[in-house]
Every structure is written in structure tokens, then in C-alpha cells.
Amino acid sequence: YIACSPSEVSLLRSEFKVCSANMIFAPNYRDFEGNKPEPYLKKQHDFLYVGRIVQEKGVGKLTEIYSSLGISDRLTCVGSGTDLDYLKSTYPEITFLGHLEHEDVLKLLPKSKFIISNSQIEGLPYSVLEAMNAGVVPILSSVPGHRDLVIPGVTGVLFNSTEEMGDILFKVLNFDIKIYNEMSNNVIKFSK
Numbered sequence: 001y002i003a004c005s006p007s008e009v010s011l012l013r014s015e016f017k018v019c020s021a022n023m024i025f026a027p028n029y030r031d032f033e034g035n036k037p038e039p040y041l042k043k044q045h046d047f048l049y050v051g052r053i054v055q056e057k058g059v060g061k062l063t064e065i066y067s068s069l070g071i072s073d074r075l076t077c078v079g080s081g082t083d084l085d086y087l088k089s090t091y092p093e094i095t096f097l098g099h100l101e102h103e104d105v106l107k108l109l110p111k112s113k114f115i116i117s118n119s120q121i122e123g124l125p126y127s128v129l130e131a132m133n134a135g136v137v138p139i140l141s142s143v144p145g146h147r148d149l150v151i152p153g154v155t156g157v158l159f160n161s162t163e164e165m166g167d168i169l170f171k172v173l174n175f176d177i178k179i180y181n182e183m184s185n186n187v188i189k190f191s192k
Helices: 006-014 059-069 084-090 102-111 126-133 162-173 177-191
Strands: 045-050 075-078 095-098 112-117 137-141 157-159
Touching (some): 059 162, 102 126, 112 126, 126 137, 137 177, 157 162
Parallel strands (some): 112 137
């Protein structure tokens, strides 16, 4: 038997009476230390994208929406990929940091308000979980991997279309700080 988490080990032992000698523990999760988020007003990045800069992640559409709304300067993108050079030259107002080491991404998270993803397919988005653990509120496309992480209005926001994403971006920029802080605390608890 293969167990991917301590809870699965416990379940195999208690419910299925599997002996530890017959189990292989292969964790597919990360232990989070937890970074203390910066206070809302001191956060340096409004919107953060972390991932591959490729078509199937919807980054091109994401940058297009930010540009059309006139808020390109509020988006920071971390990652590399086949679309990076094109998007960087097309949208010079957007901050493209390219590939960063994992430790550097972890340092960036507590300084960010929202993590955004327009991915069309998603498994288990570790970058979103790490962001949530740092108190970053997710704004995500409504695909299965994302829907597992977001309770709308409690642990983030989901959108079904680019039009809906545009509406949401303006709304969250005007969130009351109390509402944002409540969601930020919720995402920290949920990520654990």
C-alpha cells in the first residue's frame, strides 16, 4: 500500500487494518513553515502570477485583460516559458521577473495581496497553496484543481470567464481592508 499523507497512513491503519510493514509512505505534500504576511497597506504587489508563461496557463489572456482595464502596472508575473519574451515586449508595464528560485518566490508571497491564475487545466496547484499559506488571497479560474481550494467569498474568488475576471479585479482592488484581512486569515487556516 502507498500512503501519500499522514492522514492516509492513519486511515489505512484504523479503517483497513493495514500493518505498517505493508505500507510505503510517499508524501505528495509540502510542510509549510508559514510566513507572516505584510500588513495590507505595506504589500508591494497587488496581483501576482506564479507559473509557466505558456498558452495553456492563460497568461496571454490575463495580460490582455490587465492592459484593457488600465491596471497592467499592478500585475507581477513570475515564471518562464515560450510566451515570456512575446508578452514582455507586448506589455512593458507588467513586471515580468522571469524564473526565480523557490526561496525567492517564498519571500515574494507575503508581500503580495492576491495570486491570480487563468489556467484552463490544473492538478494540485502548489504555487497557490504556498501563496495561501502566506495569506495571499487567490483569484482563480473555475477549474477542478482550483475549485478544491476556493470557497467563494471565504477563501478566495473564482471566475468562469475573462469578462467575469475583469469585474472581479476592480472589485478586489476596492475591498475594504477588514474584508481582505478576514479572507487572508481564512486562506492561511484553509491551507494548513
